[in-house]
Amino acid sequence: MLKRLTIILVVLFSLTGKDLIVAQEKSVNIYSGITEYLKSIDLQPVDTLILKADALISSTTDTVIQSKIAGIIFNYYLNSPIMGYEAVAVYLADNYFLNKRLKWLDDSTYPLLYTFAEFNRESLIGMDAQDLFMEDINGYNISLRNSEGEYKVVYFYDDKCSSCMEQTPQLVKIAKNYSGEPISIFAIFTQSNKEDWEKYVQKYFSDINNPNVTIYNLWDPEAKSSFHKKYSVLSTPSMTLLDWNNHIIGRKLNCEALAQMLKIKNNDVSGYRALFTNVFHKIDNNNEYITHQIIDAFYEKSKNNKEQLQETLYELYKFLKSSSDYENQKGAVYLAQKYFLGKPELWSHEIIEETKFVLEMFHKNQLGTKATDLKLTNNRGHKKSILKYKSDYTILYFHLVLCEDCQKYKKNLTDIYNKFKNKGIKIISIYVGENEKEWKKYVKNSDRKWIYFWDKNGDSDMHTKYDIHYVPKIYLLDKNKTIIAKDIDTSTLNILIEKL
Numbered sequence: 001m002l003k004r005l006t007i008i009l010v011v012l013f014s015l016t017g018k019d020l021i022v023a024q025e026k027s028v029n030i031y032s033g034i035t036e037y038l039k040s041i042d043l044q045p046v047d048t049l050i051l052k053a054d055a056l057i058s059s060t061t062d063t064v065i066q067s068k069i070a071g072i073i074f075n076y077y078l079n080s081p082i083m084g085y086e087a088v089a090v091y092l093a094d095n096y097f098l099n100k101r102l103k104w105l106d107d108s109t110y111p112l113l114y115t116f117a118e119f120n121r122e123s124l125i126g127m128d129a130q131d132l133f134m135e136d137i138n139g140y141n142i143s144l145r146n147s148e149g150e151y152k153v154v155y156f157y158d159d160k161c162s163s164c165m166e167q168t169p170q171l172v173k174i175a176k177n178y179s180g181e182p183i184s185i186f187a188i189f190t191q192s193n194k195e196d197w198e199k200y201v202q203k204y205f206s207d208i209n210n211p212n213v214t215i216y217n218l219w220d221p222e223a224k225s226s227f228h229k230k231y232s233v234l235s236t237p238s239m240t241l242l243d244w245n246n247h248i249i250g251r252k253l254n255c256e257a258l259a260q261m262l263k264i265k266n267n268d269v270s271g272y273r274a275l276f277t278n279v280f281h282k283i284d285n286n287n288e289y290i291t292h293q294i295i296d297a298f299y300e301k302s303k304n305n306k307e308q309l310q311e312t313l314y315e316l317y318k319f320l321k322s323s324s325d326y327e328n329q330k331g332a333v334y335l336a337q338k339y340f341l342g343k344p345e346l347w348s349h350e351i352i353e354e355t356k357f358v359l360e361m362f363h364k365n366q367l368g369t370k371a372t373d374l375k376l377t378n379n380r381g382h383k384k385s386i387l388k389y390k391s392d393y394t395i396l397y398f399h400l401v402l403c404e405d406c407q408k409y410k411k412n413l414t415d416i417y418n419k420f421k422n423k424g425i426k427i428i429s430i431y432v433g434e435n436e437k438e439w440k441k442y443v444k445n446s447d448r449k450w451i452y453f454w455d456k457n458g459d460s461d462m463h464t465k466y467d468i469h470y471v472p473k474i475y476l477l478d479k480n481k482t483i484i485a486k487d488i489d490t491s492t493l494n495i496l497i498e499k500l
Contacts, residue, residue: 034069038076046087046125049077053088057096067102078116083251084125093117123232126307128348129154129246130230134188134218137201142186142216145246145350149184149214151265152242153258156188156233159200167237168204170255175213180266184214190236192221211404245310246348272315280319280328291331299339310346313339321358324492326367326485333362361467371396371481372465376430376453379443386453387481392424393500395493396475398468400433401442409472412490414447420497421449424479428453432468 034056041052053073057066070092077088093113096102104110122130132144132154144154155171157164175185187205189197201217208215220227227233231240232251241250241261250261283290298316302309313335320332340347340355347355365372373387386396397413399406417427429446431439431454443452455462467473467487474493476485485496 034072035076038073042080042082046084049085049088050091053092057102063102067096067105070096070102071105083253083257086120087124087126090117090120090124094121119229119234120232122230123240123248123251125248125251127248129240129242129248132186132188132218132220132225132227132230134220134225134227137198137217142218144186145348147184147186147214147216148182150181150244151183151262152246153183153185154188154231154240154242155185156190156227156231156236156238157200158190158236159196160191161236164237167239167255171239171258172204172208174255174259174262175208175215176210178210178213178262180212180262181269182212182214183262184216186216186218188227189217189219190227190233191219194219194221244314245351268311269315272312273319276316276319280323288327288330291327292334295331295335295339306346313346314351324488329362329487333359357469361469365466365475365483365486367483367486369483371475371477371483374430374453374455374460374462374465376460376462377456379440379452383456384453386428386430387477389426389428389451390479391426392479393426393484393497394477394481395425395427396430396473396477397427398430398432398466398471398473400471401431401435401438403471406472409474409490410446412494416490416494416497417447417449419494423497423500425497426451430454430462432462432471434458 037056041049044052053070056073057070060066060069074089074092074097077085077092080086080088094117097104097110097113098117104113129145129152131146134142134144136142144152153171157168171185171187187201189200191197197217197219205215205217231238237254239250239253239255239258240248241253241258243249243265249265250257253261279294280291283294295316298312299309302312317332317335317340320328320335323329323332336355336359340352341359344352371387373385375383375385378384387394395413397409399409413427417425427447427450429450429452431442431452433439433454436454436456439452439454446452462468466475474486474488474490475483476488476493476496478484485492488496
């Protein structure tokens with residue numbers, strides 16, 4: 001059934017562009033000046049093009065002429081090579097022809113007009129991406145929108161598709177060599193033969209080992225998710241790019257275009273970081289009022305352009321939140337409360353929910369308060385309080401074993417301990433994973449002077465008591481177990497201890 005549906009859709013798609021042009025061919029010959037005018041306004045925003053299209057159509061009250069003009073404009077944007085301009089064709093189909101406001105000139109191609117609009121309407125540039133719930137290669141259900149990744153590549157393929165045989169290896173090469181902001185690739189098999197799917201995944205997607213890339217191998221053999229309609233999958237390969245806000249920023253991409261877009265986006269991020277570093281480097285970080293003024297100034301400067309506003313505030317929030325300076329982190333909280341939760345219309349549901357969670361975690365274990373105690377299992381199998389050990393300074397180090405950043409932190413913490421052990425430092429290493437065998441091997445190969453814990457029975461509730469959604473995480477406590485610093489990197493820890 002799925003195979004038959006795909007064939008029907010491919011045939012319709014192949015006919016749509018061609019036959020709709022034929023239906024309007026006489027009009028194009030009569031009104032060739034309109035096409036020349038449309039060429040002259042290329043590269044303008046879609047909203048502007050729609051306004052100009054409306055103006056052209058309404059320049060006459062004769063509905064027959066209006067139909068011809070609308071048909072010419074529709075065909076021009078239906079076949080435009082400029083990504084995103086198909087939105088103008090969808091607008092004209094919906095607002096002039098499908099609603100019967102104007103008559104489509106060829107009744108025989110009317111179903112093709114309907115098919116075009118129906119299978120493009122939900123996946124236009126700038127729109128909120130539709131969610132997909134699909135099964136991964138291990139049988140787990142995955143939500144596209146709720147999965148992590150600064151950018152999300154949604155790639156639909158068929159193992160028998162000749163173009164896919166060219167594009168898939170190129171996509172894998174991009175994934176292996178990628179070094180920018182974290183991305184997730186949703187590689188979606190569009191057919192229903194599981195054995196063919198598993199072979200394809202093993203051949204192409206099994207050996208991607210890049211910490212900046214997460215691969216989800218998905219399928220929907222009965223097409224219950226309606227992915228064809230939601231993402232305009234009328235043929236394969238088909239590739240769509242989403243941003244951090246789950247907005248569609250690229251569609252009908254090939255791998256070359258994808259690589260270029262990711263490069264541009266990552267360059268933009270680097271530019272924002274350089275700007276924010278320069279601005280906040282020059283101010284007194286302990287002046288909360290000035291920090292708030294700067295955040296408000298970025299809002300005021302960008303508020304007239306929604307896309308720029310979202311991007312500016314989001315990158316500023318990330319910059320402040322990831323800072324090792326606690327006052328900057330407090331600035332991120334101010335921004336999130338005022339401009340994320342205070343203006344939910346700007347953000348996706350997922351961003352709002354994530355922000356609520358981050359703010360909740362931030363307000364736990366505040367600086368100047370006593371750290372929350374946990375009862376965990378040590379490497380001898382005994383359940384102990386993590387705060388029972390006497391020391392002048394305690395470093396709580398939350399980590400995973402196979403985390404690349406955690407491995408770097410472990411080495412740096414060893415150097416810090418050896419350098420400052422005379423200051424009465426104790427390191428409490430807390431494994432946040434679930435693999436006991438993996439953890440015991442880690443302990444065996446680590447510094448014997450550290451104290452090692454893990455949540456063997458999963459009953460400590462540490463994930464709600466401490467902000468350890470991401471690791472590694474470091475907390476620095478004084479002899480009374482009062483928090484001196486939290487969520488800092490090892491460089492900042494080294495500086496802090498040196499001053500103690």
